[in-house]
Amino acid sequence: MTEQQSATREALFQPLEIRDMHLRNRIVMSPMTRGFCPDGVPTDDVVAYYRRRAEGGVGLIVTEGVAVDHPAALGDAGLGENNIPLLGSAASIEGWRKVVDQVHANGAKIIPQLWHQGVMRKPGTGPYPDVASVSPSGIWGPLGRMTSIDPKSIPADPNIGDPMSDALIEDTIEAFVRSAVNAVEAGFDGIALHGGHGYLLDNFLWEGTNQRTDRWGGSREKRSAFPAEIVRRIRAAIGEGMPIFFRFSQWKQQDFRATLADNAAELREVLMPLAVAGVDVFDASVRYYNRAGFEGDPASLAGVAKKVTGKLSMAVGGVGINQGMYDRDKAAAVVSDFGPLFDRFNAGEFDLVAVGRAIIGDPQWTTKFRNGDATEPYNMENDGILS
Template structure:
């Protein structure tokens, strides 16, 4: 196996940043930052993954500097970190320093929960949740969110005003500027899974008739303005990675794009705003995204299509080294490891993606990357690793 994945251990130049290899720790919410402040335990957790040869770490979602960025979103959050204020910034500085001390590289994942934040929760309960059109999602989407949460969220609220939109964008820019000042090596933007940015992209939650809504390109405007503001805040050098997904937590069957042309309408404006890498969030990397496309392109997964329609680099993720995707393993109580490296590498060798995201496997085994390089046996995955910080 070591020979098989050896190409992933070639360095990659990402703008001015050089990564030692192409294995990326996927962003994973951990709930271990009381008061929004990551402590020594969080620094140790990330630096262990860096020491284990993970080429790039993307942190858990980190709340941007906006009062409705974080709250309860139906997944049992309590101690989510944020990226503003003296104490949290000092905590993140320690994380960055410890990761750098062992040769690692790290991006924060900038996160605004948007419609997923339950009204009245989080550090600023009196501030309304940010919803493009006051809509949480469809009334009968396929979701794993608890029924009482969904019922509360389905109540329509007011739509964001121009001023609200400008405030949120400014909050992203402030947190990105903090990230740069702290020494982070790039910025990851959470534009997926039904959170704020994604709800501007999605026609179900964006029914606006002003310049923030309309067709796919028009619905990308919010993401475009966020990327532009971040680019201005961090300058031309720092790499920006943008995560997107077809599926939403409000409806696992949702799709932003049914064809490559539609995907290009969504992503190309965002690419042109200053993105370097698209991170295509799916549960199973080995699935063709647009099954009715003929010829060799018909095999491409979502990361492959993102790269093709934008010309940017891309990252694949979803079940690398594991038999079961994230929601399936939650239901089944765990996941068996899978030797799916051959399938992964066949796609990599065809140039579908440049980076490989690894989620749950890296929770279980901080040395996952070095073991992959050396062909060693991984720790078997169990769901217990989701609720501890080791």
């Protein structure tokens, strides 16, 4: 490494304070569903899996998606019916406490990603197979778009049920708040909300699934009202000290080419209600961090999110790996040219860098990256192993 390269690399190893959370560096393990929690309870293997990543030097871990404590939150995610973690039962809270303790003992911080599948939940599956799936307008999304979803799982009729009633909306908000309070009890350092990828919060944000004309829909700001209310109520319940992260995405599993916003001004309309409600960090979920968020401005989506909200932002997508997620039929190779990452970080586009598959492939990734050492590749054939 030249002196200049090692200086830019070290910039990613400066600590960061977000509210009361102290991070030793800017590298974050991105949330990744694994499906190794029988009956929703993290096992000793799960404890060891996260411990290894903390030992490997990461600053913050965002856990795999954890089902919100709501009967319609979770269906079969293709990983066995009951293997997605919960944060509701006493056993699940106890299981997470063991994960948190081991991560803390190794110098990292950890926050759970609260996940409600909304229209993506497969009806008739999950811990409560008899309950109906919930969604803002009873619409799965427009059919016939570019998607990675198995055709068997795409409904023939996009009208999949009733729009959520006010009572059900309130019930769901309370479930998010209850889960956040359970996270505090388990010792987590903050909260992450899954607001992307075509799941419930995103179903409210996106016009393709939100056709409401009441206070929860009608304009970009109003489509943000439901996730913003969840943020506001979580903030009121957990206090001022813990940070709240919010993941959003333009793309949806139903429609890879969907957008919430087509320019920075529109993105501001989407994100400001969330920022005002209490979000500290926007996690812009894209497949390639090194791409412009919008035409005409080279800034990444994380960069634009930071610019329009004045909040912190996190980049993700293809760090250390040559294929974007969903290009997973191709073999993924290690990428060791971090020039564009350093350039964008040094330009102040984002404050944190999330790394997904590279950290599954190599628990020691963060330390090796810091030292400029070779890392192990990610092989999706091994997704069925918790190594």
